[in-house]
Amino acid sequence: MKEANVMANENEFTKWYIQTIQQGELMDYTPVRGCIAFKPDGYEIWEHIQQEMDRHFKETGHRNAYFPMLIPESFFEKEKDHIEGFSPELPWVTEAAGEVLEERLALRPTSETMIGHLYSNWINSYRDLPLLLNQWSNVFRWEKKTLPFIRTSEFLWQEGHTAHECEEEARQETFQMLEIYKNVIENFLAIPVYDGTKTPSERFAGAVDTFSVEAMMKDGKAVQAGTSHYLGTKFAEAFDIKYLSRENKHSYAHTTSWGTSTRLIGSVIMVHGDDKGLVLPPTIAPVQVVLIPVGPVKKNPQVLEKLEEMFAELKRNGVRVRLDDSDQSPGFKFNKWEQKGAALQIQFGPRDHQNGNFVLKSRDEEDKQTFEITELLSVVEEQLEAMQKRLFQKAKSFRDQNSHLDIDTLEQLKQHIKKSQETDAVPGWILAGWCGAETCEQKIKDETKFTSRNIPFNAITKKSHCISCGEKAAHTVWFARAY
Amino acid sequence: MKEANVMANENEFTKWYIQTIQQGELMDYTPVRGCIAFKPDGYEIWEHIQQEMDRHFKETGHRNAYFPMLIPESFFEKEKDHIEGFSPELPWVTEAAGEVLEERLALRPTSETMIGHLYSNWINSYRDLPLLLNQWSNVFRWEKKTLPFIRTSEFLWQEGHTAHECEEEARQETFQMLEIYKNVIENFLAIPVYDGTKTPSERFAGAVDTFSVEAMMKDGKAVQAGTSHYLGTKFAEAFDIKYLSRENKHSYAHTTSWGTSTRLIGSVIMVHGDDKGLVLPPTIAPVQVVLIPVGPVKKNPQVLEKLEEMFAELKRNGVRVRLDDSDQSPGFKFNKWEQKGAALQIQFGPRDHQNGNFVLKSRDEEDKQTFEITELLSVVEEQLEAMQKRLFQKAKSFRDQNSHLDIDTLEQLKQHIKKSQETDAVPGWILAGWCGAETCEQKIKDETKFTSRNIPFNAITKKSHCISCGEKAAHTVWFARAY
Numbered sequence: 001m002k003e004a005n006v007m008a009n010e011n012e013f014t015k016w017y018i019q020t021i022q023q024g025e026l027m028d029y030t031p032v033r034g035c036i037a038f039k040p041d042g043y044e045i046w047e048h049i050q051q052e053m054d055r056h057f058k059e060t061g062h063r064n065a066y067f068p069m070l071i072p073e074s075f076f077e078k079e080k081d082h083i084e085g086f087s088p089e090l091p092w093v094t095e096a097a098g099e100v101l102e103e104r105l106a107l108r109p110t111s112e113t114m115i116g117h118l119y120s121n122w123i124n125s126y127r128d129l130p131l132l133l134n135q136w137s138n139v140f141r142w143e144k145k146t147l148p149f150i151r152t153s154e155f156l157w158q159e160g161h162t163a164h165e166c167e168e169e170a171r172q173e174t175f176q177m178l179e180i181y182k183n184v185i186e187n188f189l190a191i192p193v194y195d196g197t198k199t200p201s202e203r204f205a206g207a208v209d210t211f212s213v214e215a216m217m218k219d220g221k222a223v224q225a226g227t228s229h230y231l232g233t234k235f236a237e238a239f240d241i242k243y244l245s246r247e248n249k250h251s252y253a254h255t256t257s258w259g260t261s262t263r264l265i266g267s268v269i270m271v272h273g274d275d276k277g278l279v280l281p282p283t284i285a286p287v288q289v290v291l292i293p294v295g296p297v298k299k300n301p302q303v304l305e306k307l308e309e310m311f312a313e314l315k316r317n318g319v320r321v322r323l324d325d326s327d328q329s330p331g332f333k334f335n336k337w338e339q340k341g342a343a344l345q346i347q348f349g350p351r352d353h354q355n356g357n358f359v360l361k362s363r364d365e366e367d368k369q370t371f372e373i374t375e376l377l378s379v380v381e382e383q384l385e386a387m388q389k390r391l392f393q394k395a396k397s398f399r400d401q402n403s404h405l406d407i408d409t410l411e412q413l414k415q416h417i418k419k420s421q422e423t424d425a426v427p428g429w430i431l432a433g434w435c436g437a438e439t440c441e442q443k444i445k446d447e448t449k450f451t452s453r454n455i456p457f458n459a460i461t462k463k464s465h466c467i468s469c470g471e472k473a474a475h476t477v478w479f480a481r482a483y
Numbered sequence: 484m485k486e487a488n489v490m491a492n493e494n495e496f497t498k499w500y501i502q503t504i505q506q507g508e509l510m511d512y513t514p515v516r517g518c519i520a521f522k523p524d525g526y527e528i529w530e531h532i533q534q535e536m537d538r539h540f541k542e543t544g545h546r547n548a549y550f551p552m553l554i555p556e557s558f559f560e561k562e563k564d565h566i567e568g569f570s571p572e573l574p575w576v577t578e579a580a581g582e583v584l585e586e587r588l589a590l591r592p593t594s595e596t597m598i599g600h601l602y603s604n605w606i607n608s609y610r611d612l613p614l615l616l617n618q619w620s621n622v623f624r625w626e627k628k629t630l631p632f633i634r635t636s637e638f639l640w641q642e643g644h645t646a647h648e649c650e651e652e653a654r655q656e657t658f659q660m661l662e663i664y665k666n667v668i669e670n671f672l673a674i675p676v677y678d679g680t681k682t683p684s685e686r687f688a689g690a691v692d693t694f695s696v697e698a699m700m701k702d703g704k705a706v707q708a709g710t711s712h713y714l715g716t717k718f719a720e721a722f723d724i725k726y727l728s729r730e731n732k733h734s735y736a737h738t739t740s741w742g743t744s745t746r747l748i749g750s751v752i753m754v755h756g757d758d759k760g761l762v763l764p765p766t767i768a769p770v771q772v773v774l775i776p777v778g779p780v781k782k783n784p785q786v787l788e789k790l791e792e793m794f795a796e797l798k799r800n801g802v803r804v805r806l807d808d809s810d811q812s813p814g815f816k817f818n819k820w821e822q823k824g825a826a827l828q829i830q831f832g833p834r835d836h837q838n839g840n841f842v843l844k845s846r847d848e849e850d851k852q853t854f855e856i857t858e859l860l861s862v863v864e865e866q867l868e869a870m871q872k873r874l875f876q877k878a879k880s881f882r883d884q885n886s887h888l889d890i891d892t893l894e895q896l897k898q899h900i901k902k903s904q905e906t907d908a909v910p911g912w913i914l915a916g917w918c919g920a921e922t923c924e925q926k927i928k929d930e931t932k933f934t935s936r937n938i939p940f941n942a943i944t945k946k947s948h949c950i951s952c953g954e955k956a957a958h959t960v961w962f963a964r965a966y
Contacts, residue, residue: 028601028604028605030550030551030597030600030601031555031600032551032553032554032555032588035551035552035553036551037548037549037550037551037597037601038548038549038550039548039605040546040547040548040616042548043546043547043548043549044546044547046549047547063523063526063527064523064526064527064530065520065521065522065523065525065526066520066521066526066529066639067513067520067521068513068515068518068519068520068637069518069621069637070515070518070574070637071515072514072515088580088581089580090579090580091553091576091578091579091580091588092576092577092578092579093574093575093576093577093590094575094576094577094578095574095575095577095587096573096574096575096625097571097572097573097574097625097626097627098571104578105515105574107576114513114520117513117514118511118513118520121511122511133523137621138552138620138621142579142580143580144580154551154552154553156549
């Protein structure tokens with residue numbers, strides 16, 4: 001596979017992606033429509049993401065809770081935008097224990113309604129506010145087109161739900177959580193993101209405002225990597241979440257919700273992966289270092305002994321290390337561990353042992369380097385850190401190169417897309433003016449498949465005219481094809 | 484509430500239990516039948532249990548994975564004992580995204596079938612064995628009678644699923660995992676358990692052998708706190724889990740499964756709780772130390788300053804500490820934190836500040852003690868450890884006192900139960916002989932509501948005759964009323 005071809009061709013890219021996650025042993029398909037099994041390496045990536053997110057949530061005063069997965073149909077009907085947005089995707093439990101249920105129960109697609117119902121019981125006074133909870137759980141959205149990790153019928157996620165005395169505090173919360181998402185996705189997953197406000201047509205069903213962080217994949221398409229919603233008093237009114245204020249008045253609480261999901265795993269693969277397989281940031285790689293014996297090892301048992309010492313030293317110091325002493329050839333192992341995205345390979349044979357050296361190759365670099373064994377731990381720590389930084393920089397360069405600031409008419413955009421196809425390049429994203437009319441957004445989508453990603457908080461440049469109608473621009477917006 | 488009365492009366496005990504977990508803010512009811520919401524303190528207890536269990540699983544070579552929650556009806560039909568056991572309790576998804584499904588999908592009650600299907604793809608050679616996976620997830624069992632944490636329509640659990648080359652290795656695995664359960668439940672949850680083999684009528688649906696750890700609640704009833712199953716080749720045959728053996732033969736894998744659930748939370752409350760509310764082992768208490776200012780604090784701002792210093796010192800050292808500086812009275816706070824099961828209360832006022840002392844009360848003791856502030860951290864650490872040990876010893880004494888070894892006929896058992904009722908005592912458990920006939924087990928149940936708990940690995944004494952028919956005993960068995 002040549003990267004350029006793959007990037008430019010949708011089918012090839014999808015094929016590469018699926019092959020990469022299957023050969024990398026992250027997942028498997030199952031007989032249930034759109035539901036995947038997370039294999040241990042795939043799930044471990046999620047565990048690392050969870051731990052990092054959870055730490056930030058708790059540091060900012062949030063606690064975890066767990067709410068029922070089944071939601072009565074009548075709950076959805078209480079907030080009309082919400083049911084409109086989600087009802088086309090809901091799976092329903094209609095029978096249980098041999099009996100038909102009186103009311104259908106939806107498998108949660110998100111929990112605003114159930115949590116709204118409970119918050120109305122739990123919140124009575126301003127003393128109960130802010131209420132800052134988060135849930136780690138499975139959710140269901142029965143969508144037509146699925147893609148492992150990116151869009152599946154069942155997926156894993158976290159959903160934060162908070163209630164506040166006033167709009168200002170609730171809005172601060174939505175920004176705080178979006179900032180945490182940006183921080184974790186950039187620093188932990190090495191994926192640069194643009195943060196901004198969603199246009200009304202792309203808002204969460206029932207939100208007053210939706211904010212997002214958006215990431216660019218290697219095929220130039222966008223993934224909405226995390227969202228944070230200011231819900232105003234809409235759910236509070238629908239579920240009667242009232243509190244007695246400091247002024248002794250009954251007031252509706254202002255609520256927020258925010259979420260990230262296992263689609264982050266898919267994003268990591270699509271941002272960092274290459275033609276040899278998985279490339280994983282060291283922070284989340286199930287194997288940070290793999291030790292591979294090379295050369296005539298059987299005649300030199302001391303090589304394996306030394307490798308076991310090295311293994312023990314790294315493990316003792318918290319490095320996720322594997323010693324591959326299976327009976328396969330070194331060449332087979334090099335490929336296997338590249339495919340699986342081990343961050344560093346250490347190759348070690350009789351000559352290295354004699355010289356007191358080891359050979360190290362970072363997953364993202366072509367060249368090998370030789371180091372002294374006495375410096376094993378510090379070298380490994382430095383190299384892991386260096387790789388983490390390189391991955392971010394590489395992804396950022398790619399994104400910046402493919403963020404186009406000079407496309408100001410629909411005609412130019414069509415030309416740009418056409419030229420991309422002809423030159424095996426990805427079309428990437430464009431920063432363009434928008435008048436604010438939904439008809440213009442729709443026209444862009446119909447004619448180019450580009451949709452609005454977000455209105456960036458810090459636009460690189462401000463646009464004066466709408467890319468669609470040419471009228472005065474109300475906003476400067478990222479447009480891109482999206483997953 | 485007087486403990487003796489509560490223990491002897493089923494309705495009173497249930498009332499006490501529900502009041503205790505509600506006032507302790509562990510859970511709330513929801514409008515979905517038998518489904519509860521885990522409030523933050525309830526969920527945090529689960530998080531501590533999860534972390535401890537997970538550490539042991541990983542240390543013994545297991546990895547986590549995640550499998551689809553929805554299981555096709557046809558999967559259940561492949562193992563006939565399994566479907567017979569679980570079908571009466573299954574909720575079904577029959578519609579999704581506006582369409583009726585071709586095949587009903589069950590909400591998983593346990594995942595042997597889905598995992599069996601996938602293992603048949605993942606296992607090809609002896610090199611793929613043993614396969615040692617675990618899943619943390621929600622599961623569903625639509626049961627008639629529910630009780631928060633102990634028996635709910637949806638609950639949270641872990642289910643381990645392993646595959647091995649031979650029976651011996653698979654059986655070793657089941658014992659290893661049961662031993663881990665025993666270790667965590669005794670040392671971490673301070674609940675003594677009896678480990679043993681389930682009688683055939685109490686086996687997991689589809690297992691060759693089921694082993695359990697059983698705990699005694701304060702009302703003398705039993706909770707099956709963890710189970711481990713040797714499944715033989717039954718699921719391997721049903722799902723075609725075959726591997727090419729070292730001898731180059733196609734062989735069925737031997738599989739195991741093992742699980743513990745959020746019913747452990749209920750068990751902790753029913754074992755340690757008292758008439759003032761929750762009593763939680765320090766290992767899992769969301770609040771290990773609460774600092775409460777007493778006396779005329781407003782006139783002595785340095786008291787609060789000192790408390791903030793103490794708070795910071797404990798927090799820095801990893802103690803889960805709260806400073807309750809709300810405007811409620813000290814008396815209100817003492818009660819509140821007792822109800823919520825804070826392990827240690829530290830009371831501190833102007834006089835203490837002058838003397839350089841603080842007053843400490845352990846949740847499980849009547850008397851307060853005075854210590855020097857300079858020793859705060861070491862005192863707290865010692866007291867938490869001492870409380871953990873006391874709770875286990877107290878629970879063990881209670882269990883041992885209520886484990887009856889001298890009841891050898893059904894008539895004696897009936898007399899014993901009657902006398903217990905008359906004297907406001909709990910009937911507890913009995914260790915009795917059993918001939919091995921299911922009819923005898925059934926007769927005991929019909930006439931006394933006592934069911935077989937397990938055949939202990941290390942029976943305190945061996946019984947010679949069946950308590951029911953008087954014939955020669957094949958086994959010595961714990962019998963008790965059970966949740």
